[in-house]
Amino acid sequence: MLLHMHKKKTSGKHIPHKTVRTGKFNSKIGSRNLIQGKISINSKGMGFVASEHLEDDIVILENDLNTALHNDEVEISLLSKKDRGRTTGEVVRIIKRAKERFVGTLQKAGSNFFLLPDDVRMYRDIFIPAHASMNAAPNEKVQVKMKPWKDAKKNPEGEVIKVIGTKGKNDVEMHSIVLEKGFEVSFPEDVENEAASLQKAWKPIPESEISKRRDMRQTTTFTIDPLDAKDFDDAISYEELSNGEVEIGVHIADVSHYVREGTALDKEALKRGTSVYLVDRTIPMLPEILSNDLCSLNPNEDKLAFSAVFIMDKKTAEIKKRWFGKTVINSNKRFTYENAQETIDAKSGEYSGELLTLNSIAKILQKQKFQKGAIDFETEEVRFKLDENGHPISVYKKQRLETHKLVEEFMLLANREVAHFIWQGAKKKEGMVGIYRIHDVPQQEKIADLAIFLKALGHDLPVINGKVTSQDIGVLLKQIEGSAEESLIKTATIRSMSKAIYSPDNIGHFGLAFTYYTHFTSPIRRYPDLLVHRILFHHLIDAKFGKNEFAKLKSMADSSTEQEIKAAEAERASVKMKQAEYMADHLGETFEGTISGVTEWGIYVEEVNTKCEGMIRLRDLSDDFYNLDEKNYRIVGEKTKKTFSLGDKIKFKVMGADIERKTLDYALVK
Numbered sequence: 104m105l106l107h108m109h110k111k112k113t114s115g116k117h118i119p120h121k122t123v124r125t126g127k128f129n130s131k132i133g134s135r136n137l138i139q140g141k142i143s144i145n146s147k148g149m150g151f152v153a154s155e156h157l158e159d160d161i162v163i164l165e166n167d168l169n170t171a172l173h174n175d176e177v178e179i180s181l182l183s184k185k186d187r188g189r190t191t192g193e194v195v196r197i198i199k200r201a202k203e204r205f206v207g208t209l210q211k212a213g214s215n216f217f218l219l220p221d222d223v224r225m226y227r228d229i230f231i232p233a234h235a236s237m238n239a240a241p242n243e244k245v246q247v248k249m250k251p252w253k254d255a256k257k258n259p260e261g262e263v264i265k266v267i268g269t270k271g272k273n274d275v276e277m278h279s280i281v282l283e284k285g286f287e288v289s290f291p292e293d294v295e296n297e298a299a300s301l302q303k304a305w306k307p308i309p310e311s312e313i314s315k316r317r318d319m320r321q322t323t324t325f326t327i328d329p330l331d332a333k334d335f336d337d338a339i340s341y342e343e344l345s346n347g348e349v350e351i352g353v354h355i356a357d358v359s360h361y362v363r364e365g366t367a368l369d370k371e372a373l374k375r376g377t378s379v380y381l382v383d384r385t386i387p388m389l390p391e392i393l394s395n396d397l398c399s400l401n402p403n404e405d406k407l408a409f410s411a412v413f414i415m416d417k418k419t420a421e422i423k424k425r426w427f428g429k430t431v432i433n434s435n436k437r438f439t440y441e442n443a444q445e446t447i448d449a450k451s452g453e454y455s456g457e458l459l460t461l462n463s464i465a466k467i468l469q470k471q472k473f474q475k476g477a478i479d480f481e482t483e484e485v486r487f488k489l490d491e492n493g494h495p496i497s498v499y500k501k502q503r504l505e506t507h508k509l510v511e512e513f514m515l516l517a518n519r520e521v522a523h524f525i526w527q528g529a530k531k532k533e534g535m536v537g538i539y540r541i542h543d544v545p546q547q548e549k550i551a552d553l554a555i556f557l558k559a560l561g562h563d564l565p566v567i568n569g570k571v572t573s574q575d576i577g578v579l580l581k582q583i584e585g586s587a588e589e590s591l592i593k594t595a596t597i598r599s600m601s602k603a604i605y606s607p608d609n610i611g612h613f614g615l616a617f618t619y620y621t622h623f624t625s626p627i628r629r630y631p632d633l634l635v636h637r638i639l640f641h642h643l644i645d646a647k648f649g650k651n652e653f654a655k656l657k658s659m660a661d662s663s664t665e666q667e668i669k670a671a672e673a674e675r676a677s678v679k680m681k682q683a684e685y686m687a688d689h690l691g692e693t694f695e696g697t698i699s700g701v702t703e704w705g706i707y708v709e710e711v712n713t714k715c716e717g718m719i720r721l722r723d724l725s726d727d728f729y730n731l732d733e734k735n736y737r738i739v740g741e742k743t744k745k746t747f748s749l750g751d752k753i754k755f756k757v758m759g760a761d762i763e764r765k766t767l768d769y770a771l772v773k
Contacts, residue, residue, distance in 0.1 A: 137178050139198065144173040148226035152179055152192065158548070162186045165226060167193040170252045170259070173224040174201035203249045205229060205261070206283040208270050208763075211241040218247050218261065221283050223764065227258050235262035244270050244279050270763070273383070273493030276680060281386055284673040286379055290390050293367045298390040301361050301368075302397050308405050313431050319352060319410070320433040323457060326400055327438040327510050334387070335400040336625045338408070338434050339513055341457040349417045349460065353517040354408040354432050356398040358626035359636040362389070373659065376666025378628035381677040382487055387628070394627050402437040409636050411517040411623070417460055420467040425520055427639060443506040462505060465512040472515070476574035476616035480597055485714045487681050495685040498713035514624040515615070521639060522621035526609055528642040535642060536652050538634050538660055539621050542603040542612040544570060549599040552734050556595060559735060560588060573616045590697055591750025595736055605631050605660035605667075607653055631663045679765040682715040686767050687760035693772055698751045701738050703731045706747050708755050708769050717767030719755065724771065 140152045142163065150163035150171060163171070163179065164186065171177050176199040179192040207220040209231070216231040216239075229247055239245050244267040252259035267282070268275035281288055290298075305312075324340040340352035362368045372388050379386040387394045400406050408431065414424040436454060438446075446452040447462055473479065484501040518540070525537035545553075547569035554564045554571075562583070565575050576596060583589045600614065605622075612620040623639070626632040634656070641648060649655070700707035705718040721729050727740035729747075737748035747753070759768035 137180055137195065138192070139176070139178050141201075142168075142171050142173070142175050142177045142179075142194070144168070144171070144224045144226065146223040150194070152177065157190060159189055161192040162189045163192050163194060167191070168226075168255065169194040169197075170255045171197060172201065173222070175199065176201075202285065204246060204264070204282070204285070205249060206244065206246050206267070206279045209236070209239050209241055209243050209245055209263075216241070217258070218245065221279060221763075229261040230258045231261055231263060237263040237266055239263055239266045242270050244268060244275050246282050277381055277384060277493075277677060280381065280673050280676045280680070281379060284379075284669040284676075286375060286386055286669070286673065288386060290371060291367070294371045295390055295392075297366060297368050298392040298397075302392050305361065306397060308407060308431065312407070313405070315429070316407070317410070317428055317430045319354070319408075319430045320405060322350075322352065322432070323454065324352070324354065324432050324434045325436040325438055325454060325457075326402070326434055327440060327443050327506055330439045330441065333385075333391075333399070334394040334627045335434075335437070336627045337510075337514065338400045338432060339461065339510070340412075340432065341461060344414065347417075348414055348423060349464075350412060350414050351461070351464070351513070352410050352412040352430075352432075353513050353624065354400065354410045354430060355517070355624050355632075355636075356400055356627055357407040357409045357429060357636070358389070358393070358398050358633050359409065359640065360407050360429075361393060361398060362633060364637065368393075372630050372633065373662065376630045376663045377670045379670045379673050381674060382681050383489060383493055383677075388630065389627060398627055400432070400434055402434045405431055405433050408432045409623075409626075409639070411520060413516070413520070415464065417464055420464050420471065422520070425524075427521065427524060427643060429640075438506075440504050440506045440510075443509075444504045447505060458509075461513070462509050465509040468512040468516060469508060472512075472616070473577060476572060476577055478573050478577050478614050478616075479580060480593070480600075480614065483714065485678065485682075487685075489681075495681045498682065498685055498715070500712070500714070518621055518623050519617050519619060521623040521635065522609070522617075522619035525621065525635075525638060525642055526619050532645075534648055534650075534652075536607055536648050536656055537609065537621070537638055538605060538607050538631060538656050539609040539619070540603060540612060540631070541606050541608070541610050541620070542614045543601040543610060544613050545599050545601055553595060553599040556735055557592065560592070562592070573613055588750055591736070591748060594699065594749055604664045607656040607660060629663075630666075631660065634659060634663075676765060679716075680762065682713065683760045683762045683765050683767055685713065686710075686715050686717070686757050687762060690757050690760065693754055693756050696753060696755050696769075698747055698749055698753065701731060701736060701747065701749060706738065708753060715767060717755070717757070717769040719769045719771050 138154050142150045142152050144150045148165040150168055151160040153160050171194040175197055177194050178196040178198060180195050182191045182193055184191050205218065205220045205222060205225060207218040210217045210219055214233050216236055218229040218231055229249055245263045246265040247261040248264045249259050249261040267278050278288060319340060322340045322342050324338050326335045326338045328335055336356050338354040340354060342350040344350055362372060375388045378388045410428060410430040412426045413422050415422055443458060446455050447458050450459060485498055486501050487495045488497045490496055522539055529535040529537050550566055550571050554566045557564050562579060564571060564579055580593060583592050609619065611618045621635050622629055622632045623635045626636055694710045696708040696710045698706055699709040699716055705720045707716055707718050709716045727743045727745060729738040729740050732739050737746045739746050754772040755769040756772050758770045
């Protein structure tokens, strides 16, 4: 069989590749050191494996991949040859495949087919025999299951397991994104049946269940959510106390009451890990019977909740007392962020007094958070106005209101206090466990590079013994607010940070400057929150955990982190597709943009208003030969010494839009 390889558009990383250092020396065969780790493959078909014994990633060229695919667990041996001064290796064994299902476009090849994968990191097309095509037609999008691939000299072989539809249609492309990232649109029949039986049994809520709970149905309660929200995870209650203090309740849908451990619903929720939010639709973690109805804190309905209730000083936001437990609530009103903001601005209207006090306390909490070292990495998000066919008519930035911050601060408060309570319980009693949202300190190497870069711009970042505090980063970002280099420094700083993950080991949250933090407030859409509810209840009733609970939680935490990453990738893919569609209507037009990334092959530029990102290829800059200055986030001309740096403002023309690959080509306008 001849190799069938299609040329891919480049959409690589914005800065040269770095991976988490997990590779470990394992054994020897003769004189060859063997290293095990997870391989990362870029859009050029080049692999990277990190080793704790080497400063830079080990490079695996395509001819040495030996069928390894992106995110596979592999064993590699080091080679004597170098690639531009970097250590190279060869894959000698595939330990575990990361995925075996791929989405792409069918292409006819004689009487058979090849799948052109949507995943740009899949460097080989997949051969599909005619009998395994499910009668799909050329140019249709399909999902394929790859058979075991052993021979790197041949293309992998697969079979079509789902025909999605004609390429280019909005529903087909969105469905393709979901499947490519490993999520399913529909639920298995047994899961839907279980959800339906729960609704039948628990709506309305039996009095026998209400009697077991703290009844807070008479307390003023409301939800604040986006205009198009259908699932309401959280509500806030408010009550003035006689001594001038206030009782504020953060009420979260009691999903754990309905979704019991080990059931079909639970297994499906764990598999999904999270809801996926695309431009024009949501792929829920739970069936809509639960997410939009039975669990959702809809207004004027009795609902089961798991609550965190705080008695607070409304002038200082000091917590005088906290209480956690199961409740029954009845939300008085469903606010949108916008109409809640209008009420606050007007200082009048329904529940204006409650909103104004809550907003005042939220501002105090936010100020305290930043004083303790929380880093403000707030970034702009875009939204699309679509026509009836899903085509983008306009792109606009999501407006961040005070009400967004109000809700955020009370959710952070509940998450922090629940984490602290669980941690205290785990410390006091042997065998008690928890799950946390942790954010590690930045890697020393990245912080050292960042400090050098900032020094060149005239800023000092105090680094002691290779470490930096979140307070110092916060001070730096405050100092450069509104400056010409704000975007450049903010972007560079974000890229030096570690990633937040889930773990049963608490090390704190660096970015929030919290010693204890977890996710408690969104169990309808995040599986870790559902786990935290179960764990919190165990602590409250002093129930024992199983012997293997820590190991089980570790596995669930790792799975949830992986699913969160995939969901974020799916969301970005849907945004990039719509941005490409939008810019395809503006070919030849000139826009203003900011340099958002620099690589050895091009400059990434983000349009100011729509945030549509495209690339200016270095080969198209004809006035000089440009080289990447990685540590200073810029490219430099050899003769002219002209520089293009991260954060620079430039003008560009839209030259091309590849909707299938979700990429844009720009040209510099001088």
